[in-house]
Amino acid sequence: MATVISNERLADGVYHLRVEGDYGGAMGQFYMLRAWGAFPLLSRPLSIHQVNDDGVEFLYHVVGEGTKILAELEPGDSLELEGPFGSGFPAVDGKVALVGGGIGIAPLYYCAQELPGSDIYLGFSREAFRTEAFRPLAAELTVNVGGLVLDSVDFSSYDHIFVCGPHPMLKAAQLKGRAAQAAGKGPKVYLSLENRMACGIGACLVCSVSCRDGQRKACADGPVFLADEVIFHD
Amino acid sequence: MINMTANIAGVHFKNPIIMASGTFGFGREYSKLYDVSLLGGISGKGLTLNPKAGNPGVRVYETASGMLNSVGLENPGVEAFIVKELPYWETLDTARLVNLGGNTLPDYVLGAELIQRDADARSAAGKPAVDMIELNISCPNVKEGGIAFGVKTPAAQEVVRAVRAATKLPLAVKLSPNAEDIAEMAEMCQEEGADAISLINTISGMKIDVRRRRSVFNNLYAGLSGPAIKPVALRMVHQVAKRVSIPVIGMGGITSATDIIEFIMAGATVIQVGTYNFMNLRAGSTLVEELQEFMIEENISSLEEIRGII
């Protein structure tokens, strides 16, 4: 059982949850959260937004039943956390761009702390949030509301690009990475996928990702994958 | 002292709690969370002779008190299992069930033969790593013409007979709740030499995405599990336990010690826990403890006292 330190509303349907305790984890890893009894049945995966001496933090978007319950949590309330799970973003050298779309900015904050001097691109469809927290960590911060933030990223000028966001954005990032590679530049593009999960630890195979070398598990082999490895079916 | 042990065809279970196939991998992942050797047993991820990639598209969907899954038997194949997983199973002090599925009759038979051969080699070396085969005849479309083995008794009979002939290992047959007549199916398994009946597998179900106007699953239908199916499972265990003299391994929606007791009272010898592993990653250790407490509280000194009392 973990205890809520705070659960602040940042924008319409977007919350910043801070949880007390001795919780670790690397950038891009996630926890399975549960602040209810038997129903909803499954726990919900949320990426680590930040870890520090006080505990662990999450940034989440209210989309359905589970996240609605999370949004009602108040300081002092308890919840269950299991984790950290997954293999996150690699520790890299060179010129790095962090590209987040919407709630996809959640795991990038921790990356920004771990990789100071990165260029950070944050895109939002309607309302920007948490951008000011990123500013001091960025070499350059680009914020886009209503457009396609990916269009601002020159893929050929980076060694590593970390992307987290909605499905179409991930597919587009894969294509842009390939185009840059075809032009002789070789950015390594990493995508954080959000497949539906049940166990979160690699035992049930519901989170399967088609990769070039066969089926992989989003929860245990990912959620972060090299963009070139992933085969998007839709 | 309370006695939680059970025995099926000579296989000892230190308690009646077995982790259900497909929800526990081969135990490795959960062993990082607790000591899986405190379990009564583990039924491994369903295997087929050859590796299977499973189904594309969405594989899980939550329902009211249950979940639909469309994993489609993704698995590494029997040979890879023997090489990669059995050495790990050797290190565990719990009953180990190999869950064997198939697409065709020869697949089932060859799979069972491979496991038997390996079990022989291992026991010759003094280290048996497989205690039982759990034959899964609940997977769809196993023959051209497309009648699921698990639905019609004559088709099921052919597989059970062939696998029984292919292995000396204790054999549990896992039945599908979609069978036309579950009790008849169970009787047939007993006649063909099965040592136990496992039930139930998931119930065929469906979910439609009304905005996209299509089923959320590429395969249209998916398997329903979890608390939602417990009443059905319990009824089937009760029906089957009354009809056969071999032990019944009961499962479907178990999430608590009282659920376990219900299944035992309905006639199950041991039980399996599937979906609850996702609700509580430490389900195994939670339930072993809870069951012990419940038996003390209710003055039940052994499961024999309450088995099949309904």
Ligand SMILES: Cc1cc2nc3c(=O)[nH]c(=O)nc-3n(C[C@H](O)[C@H](O)[C@H](O)COP(=O)(O)OP(=O)(O)OC[C@H]3O[C@@H](n4cnc5c(N)ncnc54)[C@H](O)[C@@H]3O)c2cc1C
């Ligand atoms: C590794 C990982 C990290 C994630 N990190 C974050 C994060 O930091 N912040 C955040 O807001 N969201 C994150 N998500 C998505 C988040 O898990 C879902 O939005 C959430 O589970 C929805 O639950 P719900 O009960 O509110 O929605 P419901 O629609 O009621 O959920 C029903 C089911 O669908 C699943 N589901 C629904 N949407 C998603 C989705 N987009 N991804 C995966 N499963 C989904 C749920 O887990 C649940 O099983 C992450 C997902 C994954 C896999």
Ligand SMILES: Cc1cc2nc3c(=O)[nH]c(=O)nc-3n(C[C@H](O)[C@H](O)[C@H](O)COP(=O)(O)O)c2cc1C
């Ligand atoms: C994700 C998932 C995968 C499963 N895979 C298998 C399998 O490979 N072989 C099998 O016999 N049963 C499989 N099952 C069925 C379970 O073993 C069990 O019979 C069923 O889920 C009912 O129990 P429960 O309600 O406790 O989950 C699977 C169930 C789930 C949820």
Ligand code: FES
């Ligand atoms: S969620 Fe179970 S294997 Fe990934």
